[in-house]
Amino acid sequence: MPNMSPKKNAMPSQAPEVRAHNFDEVALGYDEATALDEAARCLNCKNMPCVTGCPVNIHIPEFISKIKECDFEGAYQVINRSSSLPAVCGRVCPQETQCEAKCVRGIKGEPVGIGRLERFVADWHNAHTDGVADIPETNGHKVAVVGSGPSGLTCAGDLAKKGYSVTVYEALHTAGGVLVYGIPEFRLPKAIVKKEVDNLKAMGVTIETNVVIGKTLTVDELFEMGFEAVFIGSGAGLPSFMNIPGESLKGVYSANEYLTRSNLMKAYLDNPVTPISKGGRVAVVGGGNVAMDAARTALRLGAEKVYIVYRRSMEELPARREEVEHAIEEGVEFMLLGSPVEILGYRNPDDKRDPKNGTVIGMKCIKMELGEPDERGRRSPIPVEGSEFTLDVDTVVMSIGTSPNPLIKSTTEGLETNKRGGIIVEESTGATTKMGVYAGGDAVTGAATVISAMGAGKVAAKAIDEYLSK
Amino acid sequence: MYRITYKKSLNPTVTMLDIEAPLVARKAKPGQFIILRVDEDGERIPLTIAGYDREAGTVRIIFQIVGATTEKLNRKEVGDSIQDFVGPLGTATELDGLKKVCIVGGGVGCAIALPIAEALHEMGCEVTSVIGFRSKDLLILEDEFSAASDRLFVMTDDGSYARQGNVCVPLNEMFAAGERFEKVITIGPLVMMKFVVEATRPTGIPCIVSMNPIMIDGTGMCGGCRLTVGGKTKFACVDGPDFDGYEVDFDSAMERGTMFRDFERHAHEETCNLFKKSV
Numbered sequence: 001m002p003n004m005s006p007k008k009n010a011m012p013s014q015a016p017e018v019r020a021h022n023f024d025e026v027a028l029g030y031d032e033a034t035a036l037d038e039a040a041r042c043l044n045c046k047n048m049p050c051v052t053g054c055p056v057n058i059h060i061p062e063f064i065s066k067i068k069e070c071d072f073e074g075a076y077q078v079i080n081r082s083s084s085l086p087a088v089c090g091r092v093c094p095q096e097t098q099c100e101a102k103c104v105r106g107i108k109g110e111p112v113g114i115g116r117l118e119r120f121v122a123d124w125h126n127a128h129t130d131g132v133a134d135i136p137e138t139n140g141h142k143v144a145v146v147g148s149g150p151s152g153l154t155c156a157g158d159l160a161k162k163g164y165s166v167t168v169y170e171a172l173h174t175a176g177g178v179l180v181y182g183i184p185e186f187r188l189p190k191a192i193v194k195k196e197v198d199n200l201k202a203m204g205v206t207i208e209t210n211v212v213i214g215k216t217l218t219v220d221e222l223f224e225m226g227f228e229a230v231f232i233g234s235g236a237g238l239p240s241f242m243n244i245p246g247e248s249l250k251g252v253y254s255a256n257e258y259l260t261r262s263n264l265m266k267a268y269l270d271n272p273v274t275p276i277s278k279g280g281r282v283a284v285v286g287g288g289n290v291a292m293d294a295a296r297t298a299l300r301l302g303a304e305k306v307y308i309v310y311r312r313s314m315e316e317l318p319a320r321r322e323e324v325e326h327a328i329e330e331g332v333e334f335m336l337l338g339s340p341v342e343i344l345g346y347r348n349p350d351d352k353r354d355p356k357n358g359t360v361i362g363m364k365c366i367k368m369e370l371g372e373p374d375e376r377g378r379r380s381p382i383p384v385e386g387s388e389f390t391l392d393v394d395t396v397v398m399s400i401g402t403s404p405n406p407l408i409k410s411t412t413e414g415l416e417t418n419k420r421g422g423i424i425v426e427e428s429t430g431a432t433t434k435m436g437v438y439a440g441g442d443a444v445t446g447a448a449t450v451i452s453a454m455g456a457g458k459v460a461a462k463a464i465d466e467y468l469s470k
Numbered sequence: 471m472y473r474i475t476y477k478k479s480l481n482p483t484v485t486m487l488d489i490e491a492p493l494v495a496r497k498a499k500p501g502q503f504i505i506l507r508v509d510e511d512g513e514r515i516p517l518t519i520a521g522y523d524r525e526a527g528t529v530r531i532i533f534q535i536v537g538a539t540t541e542k543l544n545r546k547e548v549g550d551s552i553q554d555f556v557g558p559l560g561t562a563t564e565l566d567g568l569k570k571v572c573i574v575g576g577g578v579g580c581a582i583a584l585p586i587a588e589a590l591h592e593m594g595c596e597v598t599s600v601i602g603f604r605s606k607d608l609l610i611l612e613d614e615f616s617a618a619s620d621r622l623f624v625m626t627d628d629g630s631y632a633r634q635g636n637v638c639v640p641l642n643e644m645f646a647a648g649e650r651f652e653k654v655i656t657i658g659p660l661v662m663m664k665f666v667v668e669a670t671r672p673t674g675i676p677c678i679v680s681m682n683p684i685m686i687d688g689t690g691m692c693g694g695c696r697l698t699v700g701g702k703t704k705f706a707c708v709d710g711p712d713f714d715g716y717e718v719d720f721d722s723a724m725e726r727g728t729m730f731r732d733f734e735r736h737a738h739e740e741t742c743n744l745f746k747k748s749v
């Protein structure tokens with residue numbers, strides 16, 4: 001008999017007032033009994049609407065059936081057929097707009113907690129297996145992967161399983177892409193990412209950090225070195241700014257810089273080597289996952305007040321629902337329908353050498369109202385004349401998106417990009433306009449999601465295998 | 471890990487190191503930079519490439535001991551290794567076809583100016599170099615500049631060596647005497663570059679400056695290195711480090727440069743204390 005409770009089993013979490021001051025993981029995960037109870041809510045629908053909502057079509061009812069049978073490893077194997085990063089995706093996927101949005105149980109109540117069950121299964125697997133993959137027999141072919149984010153790691157893993165000798169080139173000193181420098185520890189513990197990377201190494205994948213493709217080596221040189229195909233998963237690129245006065249003041253960061261300082265450069269630890277503004281009053285501009293992560297990081301670094309300034313309303317806020325709820329619970333204040341027009345700086349009229357000169361002392365904003373929906377159905381914000389107000393803040397974090405990094409394109413002849421700078425690929429294979437070069441993830445789509453980047457890595461791995469088996 | 475193959479102290483606060491990094495050495499060009507981390511959990515700092523030996527696979531860096539990280543780097547000896555070394559980053563200084571150039575270096579900036587002077591000299595370009603230091607004990611690379619220049623002016627602020635005054639003095643004299651160059655290339659403290667730009671502006675000679683703002687990744691990901699150039703936001707690590715001096719907003723660059731000064735001073739003291747304790 002299915003469990004007909006209209007509500008999902010709640011996710012055990014650290015209490016908001018405690019977690020707002022530490023960097024430990026917020027959501028603690030289901031135990032076996034809760035997972036079984038939640039699994040029993042799945043009706044095992046014949047037409048499986050949830051599967052169509054999943055960007056990589058995980059066989060969701062099948063893995064949940066395995067949970068019902070207490071075959072947790074079996075459940076993991078079902079997920080693993082379609083996804084290589086279940087412990088990551090179970091934590092960071094926007095399930096409410098994907099699989100869970102399609103769940104029949106969601107019509108009259110809450111959908112099945114598919115993401116929570118995925119996470120349970122992945123954590124169970126990691127805790128109960130030594131995780132060491134079999135080293136596949138080599139097939140003699142060499143493939144290079146550029147970037148070690150979810151798309152690159154997935155492509156490398158799938159190819160290694162087929163016997164390819166794979167080298168991943170990463171510009172930074174640590175592998176993992178956004179998973180290590182962007183998404184904070186309290187949402188995605190770095191140990192999970194490290195385990196995925198270590199698994200790849202155990203399968204024979206070589207990871208070369210400190211290599212910037214386009215600078216240290218070019219794509220053409222990779223071919224000269226004997227690689228027969230190249231996958232580019234170089235990520236979303238350069239952070240955008242608003243081009244309003246005051247953006248170069250001291251105390252203004254891009255979200256990438258702020259989060260990189262905290263995560264990758266470990267400013268969040270007690271004895272940091274990397275400076276970051278701590279405490280004070282912080283405004284984060286933007287409404288995506290990146291903005292939520294920056295706001296919640298600011299709280300944990302000791303800020304006394306944190307605002308999210310977003311130009312549309314709560315309904316349009318693009319961040320994962322759970323992150324928004326967590327942010328509200330932790331005390332982040334949402335200034336919706338507002339947009340900055342100027343960041344105000346301190347200037348001592350009597351002392352040009354005052355070290356405080358050029359520090360942020362506030363942010364002037366204007367109220368917005370929503371106009372008619374545009375062709376994509378999004379209602380665009382229109383400034384309300386005369387509605388300016390000033391937020392009393394000393395740190396501003398800009399989290400308004402990214403534009404592609406031209407580095408690889410400008411050094412690779414024959415690699416075409418679209419108007420927005422994204423690499424052009426054939427969707428079903430990831431093949432670019434240059435022979436033997438494939439691409440996927442944010443470098444192609446612009447900032448998107450971990451699961452779509454992972455999916456693109458899988459598609460490209462399959463296509464590279466077909467290309468090189470010919 | 472990247473091994474140190476050569477170390478030389480140029481003056482009490484400036485050190486030169488050659489570091490084994492064959493991939494970087496193969497590609498490096500004057501004007502480009504590297505980013506390094508001394509040890510695990512260390513800070514990432516950018517340093518301009520001061521030379522390279524493609525055959526030996528080594529890259530030369532020259533740095534001033536100003537903070538915790540450069541202090542730690544200075545404690546490394548030949549045979550020791552550093553954790554991370556990535557590059558060459560940024561765009562190379564454009565030197566093609568130049569016939570007559572004036573190079574103006576200040577302080578440790580001279581270390582970055584030297585490979586440019588050398589490259590130009592080798593191309594057969596007429597090189598005039600002006601190098602300036604606060605005082606005699608901070609002087610570096612005089613012989614090297616002398617070898618790479620057709621004309622060399624050495625200046626000290628306090629007059630403790632060579633001629634007294636700042637680098638603009640001989641520059642202004644040359645301009646007043648009607649001397650002209652195809653380009654003025656200046657590298658040094660921000661204030662100095664600002665003054666060199668202002669001295670050059672009336673002549674209309676293109677004036678290239680090399681900016682060294684705060685950086686983290688060096689690949690265009692963080693935006694920490696941004697500058698206002700010609701009213702637009704530019705990232706020094708991808709668009710630079712060389713920029714048209716007439717377009718750079720030096721005042722905001724100088725302000726941003728002091729963003730973490732208190733933190734750095736504190737971290738430097740801590741590191742020094744740590745070293746004192748351990749010896």
Ligand SMILES: Cc1cc2nc3c(=O)[nH]c(=O)nc-3n(C[C@H](O)[C@H](O)[C@H](O)COP(=O)(O)OP(=O)(O)OC[C@H]3O[C@@H](n4cnc5c(N)ncnc54)[C@H](O)[C@@H]3O)c2cc1C
Pocket residue numbers: 092093094146147148149150151152169170171172176177178179182183184211212213214233234235236259289290291293320405407408440441442443447448449450451453689
């Ligand atoms: C703060 C933050 C929070 C997010 N939260 C979520 C979330 O909750 N859920 C979700 O689904 N998605 C989230 N995202 C988006 C998600 O992380 C990305 O869509 C995903 O990581 C993209 O993967 P990727 O493999 O394309 O690139 P990335 O993860 O960006 O990795 C690219 C890698 O390539 C390296 N690289 C770049 N250029 C070069 C070069 N020239 N040579 C060598 N290496 C290079 C980079 O250093 C980087 O390591 C978030 C993003 C951020 C920034």
Ligand code: FES
Pocket residue numbers: 684685686687688689690691692693694695696705706707708
């Ligand atoms: S150093 Fe991060 S963008 Fe330039």
